[in-house]
Amino acid sequence: MEKKYQVFIxxxxxDLKAEREKAINAILRxxxxxxxxxxxxxxxxxxxxxxxxxxxxxxxYILIVGFRYGxxxxxxxxxxxxxxxxxxxxxxxxxxxxxxxxVPATEDERESKVKYQKKLDAFISKxxxxxxxxxxxxxxxxxxxxxxxxxQIKLTPRTGWIRADFDPITISLEMAALSxxxxxxxxxxxxxxxxxxxxxxxxxxxxxTDEEATLVYKYQRPERNxxxxxxxxxxxxxxxxxxxxxxxDLQLYNDKLPTQEVIDDYNSRIxxxxxxxxxxxxxxxxxxxxxxxxxxxxxxxxxFPNGLLAYYDYxxxxxxxxxxxxxxxxxxxxxxxxxxxxxxxGSIVASLRQFSSQWENIGMASLNVMPLPSLNTDRLRPxxxxxxxxxxxxxxxxxxxxxxxxxxRMHISDEIWFIATQKGNFTIECKIMCEEYEEPIKCxxxxxxx
Numbered sequence: 001m002e003k004k005y006q007v008f009i010x011x012x013x014x015d016l017k018a019e020r021e022k023a024i025n026a027i028l029r030x031x032x033x034x035x036x037x038x039x040x041x042x043x044x045x046x047x048x049x050x051x052x053x054x055x056x057x058x059x060x061y062i063l064i065v066g067f068r069y070g071x072x073x074x075x076x077x078x079x080x081x082x083x084x085x086x087x088x089x090x091x092x093x094x095x096x097x098x099x100x101x102x103v104p105a106t107e108d109e110r111e112s113k114v115k116y117q118k119k120l121d122a123f124i125s126k127x128x129x130x131x132x133x134x135x136x137x138x139x140x141x142x143x144x145x146x147x148x149x150x151x152q153i154k155l156t157p158r159t160g161w162i163r164a165d166f167d168p169i170t171i172s173l174e175m176a177a178l179s180x181x182x183x184x185x186x187x188x189x190x191x192x193x194x195x196x197x198x199x200x201x202x203x204x205x206x207x208x209t210d211e212e213a214t215l216v217y218k219y220q221r222p223e224r225n226x227x228x229x230x231x232x233x234x235x236x237x238x239x240x241x242x243x244x245x246x247x248x249d250l251q252l253y254n255d256k257l258p259t260q261e262v263i264d265d266y267n268s269r270i271x272x273x274x275x276x277x278x279x280x281x282x283x284x285x286x287x288x289x290x291x292x293x294x295x296x297x298x299x300x301x302x303x304f305p306n307g308l309l310a311y312y313d314y315x316x317x318x319x320x321x322x323x324x325x326x327x328x329x330x331x332x333x334x335x336x337x338x339x340x341x342x343x344x345x346g347s348i349v350a351s352l353r354q355f356s357s358q359w360e361n362i363g364m365a366s367l368n369v370m371p372l373p374s375l376n377t378d379r380l381r382p383x384x385x386x387x388x389x390x391x392x393x394x395x396x397x398x399x400x401x402x403x404x405x406x407x408x409r410m411h412i413s414d415e416i417w418f419i420a421t422q423k424g425n426f427t428i429e430c431k432i433m434c435e436e437y438e439e440p441i442k443c444x445x446x447x448x449x450x
Contacts, residue, residue: 003160005153006033008058008092010083012070015109019064022142030149033161050184051079052086059158061087062145063096063127067110069120071296071435078116081123093156095148096132098124103136113297197407198291199432201300203445204284206415213283216448219423222274225267226325230254231332241335249331256328269322272419276319279420279449280311285389285413289405293436298402301431302416308426308447309395309419312387316417387414420449 007027011020020036027034035054055061063084070078087094111117133148135141205211231237231250258266285302289295304310388411389400400413425448432441 003157003162004032005059005158005160006035006057007060007062007149008035008055008083008087009062009064010080010087011064012066012068012078012080015068016064016066019066019138019141022138023062023064023145026142026145027149030146032149048082051083055083055087055090055092058087058092059160060149060152061092061094062149063094064141065096065098065124065127067099067105067120069111069116069123072116078119078123081119081126084123084127093152093158094130095145095152096127096130097135097141097144097148098127098132100134100136195293196291197289197293197295197405197434197436199295199298199405199434199441200288200290201430201432201443202286202288204286204412206282206284209284209286209412215283215446216450217279217281217420219420219449220278222271222278225271226263226327228257228263228327230257231330236332238332240339241332244335244338245331253328253331258325258327263325266322266325271421273319273321275419275421276316280316280417281420282313282415282417284415285400286410287400287402287405287413287432288410289407291407294404294406296404296435298400298405298411298432298434300400301433302398302400303429303431304396304398304418305426305428307420307422307424307449308428309421310391310398311395311417311419312391313415313417315391316419389413389416423449425449 009020009023009027013020024034024036035058061084063080065080070080072078073082075082084094111120133144135144203213203215205213231253233247233250237245237247237250285300287298287300302310388402389398391398398416400416402411405411425446427444427446430443430445432443
């Protein structure tokens with residue numbers, strides 16, 4: 001009498017939906033019974049006993065491997081690998097299909113973390129110790145499953161399922177057991193569909209994480225910039241100093257002036273230094289899971305607008321004051337000083353100096369050397385530079401990363417620092433994502449620099 005075989009299909013879920021559907025259809029066309037991996041995709045250890053029972057009742061085990069390692073257990077092993085190991089331990093015939101590693105894959109189809117890419121490579125090496133098949137697309141995979149399953153049934157026939165028409169009582173009992181198991185599986189699927197993490201964020205006071213941060217800061221003006229320009233006879237050689245200043249004096253002064261590019265670079269660096277000294281602030285990010293399932297591979301992107309620069313705390317410490325520019329002596333000022341010490345009344349010299357200041361402002365405050373921060377001995381401690389977030393080179397994005405967060409728990413980030421470069425009301429856009437979400441959650445919060 002013709003047998004029907006139960007075939008367990010094991011794979012990752014999100015990246016292999018189409019492939020798994022093709023596999024199920026191929027098995028159904030052979031008139032056998034596929035057990036879909038989607039019944040157990042929630043990654044909940046409470047379902048492991050049901051998965052074990054399904055594998056125990058399975059005649060053949062099909063493994064499909066793509067480019068992702070998949071959801072992991074508390075032992076940090078993927079459910080796919082755990083199921084494979086269990087099937088091997090039960091001596092169930094395994095038919096393995098590994099996607100050709102030369103086939104291009106999108107970013108969503110590939111493993112994003114180096115740690116789990118290494119685990120995936122190790123898992124593939126384990127599987128390759130036995131006979132495997134390689135596929136490039138879903139149609140090729142379906143064709144290989146059909147031929148491989150037929151050959152495996154011929155080589156290693158299993159118990160399978162046979163209609164026992166001669167024993168209606170046995171059939172009734174088996175049907176009742178299958179109906180009960182079917183109802184249990186439907187309950188599992190219903191529970192899985194209802195289980196979902198629910199992530200939200202809060203901006204916390206770095207000194208008291210039980211309180212939300214006020215996010216209102218005073219802006220302190222940094223050191224003034226240098227503004228100089230070449231001297232000209234028409235604009236600068238006033239009558240009072242013509243006997244003391246020659247055209248050659250003006251030309252020599254102009255020749256010794258730094259280029260505008262050097263001046264602009266100095267101004268940029270002295271402004272950043274001043275803002276780092278006076279307008280650097282921080283907050284902590286609280287990430288809470290209000291859902292009823294664990295969230296995995298969490299990332300929260302914080303996009304900083306113009307006027308706010310994201311920084312690591314240790315990089316702010318490394319912002320040094322630039323060396324003062326070597327500006328030549330202004331011949332006009334020297335002449336005015338000479339007049340002041342001779343016959344011209346001081347009030348007139350002061351008036352002329354005021355006139356002269358209209359074309360030169362070297363920012364005397366910038367000549368007062370501010371002490372650099374003392375060496376932070378904590379920097380010598382191993383792990384000092386480890387943070388739970390990444391700041392990009394453009395200083396406009398900080399990304400907080402969390403491996404996992406069970407429901408009803410909160411993760412409090414390390415201090416996230418930023419430098420305010422101007423006054424204003426600023427909006428930081430946020431994007432929250434985890435492995436269980438199909439689309440990111442977007443939100444924002446405001447920072448006021450007054």
